Amino acid sequence: MTELYNLIQTNGPGVLIILAVLFFGKQLIEYFFSETIELKKTELNQELENHKMKLEQQNQDFQHNLDLKLNEFNIQFSKLHQDRAEVVKELYHKLIELQAAMTDFTRRMHAVIEDAEKEKEERITRVNKGLIDFVNYYLPNRIYFDKDLAEKLDNLANEYRNKGWDFAQMSSYLSESGMTRELYEEYSNKTKEISQFVKDEFPKVIEDLEEEFRTLLGVK
Numbered sequence: 001m002t003e004l005y006n007l008i009q010t011n012g013p014g015v016l017i018i019l020a021v022l023f024f025g026k027q028l029i030e031y032f033f034s035e036t037i038e039l040k041k042t043e044l045n046q047e048l049e050n051h052k053m054k055l056e057q058q059n060q061d062f063q064h065n066l067d068l069k070l071n072e073f074n075i076q077f078s079k080l081h082q083d084r085a086e087v088v089k090e091l092y093h094k095l096i097e098l099q100a101a102m103t104d105f106t107r108r109m110h111a112v113i114e115d116a117e118k119e120k121e122e123r124i125t126r127v128n129k130g131l132i133d134f135v136n137y138y139l140p141n142r143i144y145f146d147k148d149l150a151e152k153l154d155n156l157a158n159e160y161r162n163k164g165w166d167f168a169q170m171s172s173y174l175s176e177s178g179m180t181r182e183l184y185e186e187y188s189n190k191t192k193e194i195s196q197f198v199k200d201e202f203p204k205v206i207e208d209l210e211e212e213f214r215t216l217l218g219v220k
Contacts (some may be wrong), residue, residue: 081218085139094137095156095209098130099202102160106167106195124168131160149212156205165192166170 105127106108113119134155142150170191174184214220 008014010154059196061213084144085217091134091138091141092210094130094134095206098127098134098160098171099198099206100204101130102198105164106191106198108191108195127164131157131164134160145216148178149157149209152205152209152212156209160202163194163198170194 011115101123105123110116110119110123138153139156141151170187173179173187174191180186
């Protein structure tokens, strides 16, 4: 304090004014920076709140769109599953009928009820219809099955067709007269093999398909 008094005496009142300006100028600068910082904080906080609100709105919009898409997918999947279930059901019925018709057709001995020739024609008609119904229903609905399962069904349809054709041919040859014993035995053995194959092997394939059908339908 003494030094300040001596300084005023030495340099006059002007020093006091300068000191006052320096002191209050420092206070003003500190106040200015303080206010500027507070304003910047407020501005940044407001920007942060605005950004948070924007993100929240975007999140709500995204969730809304996601819910719409999910609902749309569930509807489509439900319809797809319903359509596929109907296809599997109908195709399985046709497969069982085809197997029954083929088993009856390739049986080497048949009991005659009334008319042997008529009953033979009925067996041929039944197996042809069973194969046509199965193939004609399966092909337009092939898209409902994955590639592996579709390939199994393709192979099965071809196998039924080939076995049926071969059995019909061999049976026709056996009905011809003038055939040598060796040739007769050859054709007879072939019809026997086909009959046994239809009886034993096709059911295994069908059983495998049943498991895949159950998986498609969600049946335990």
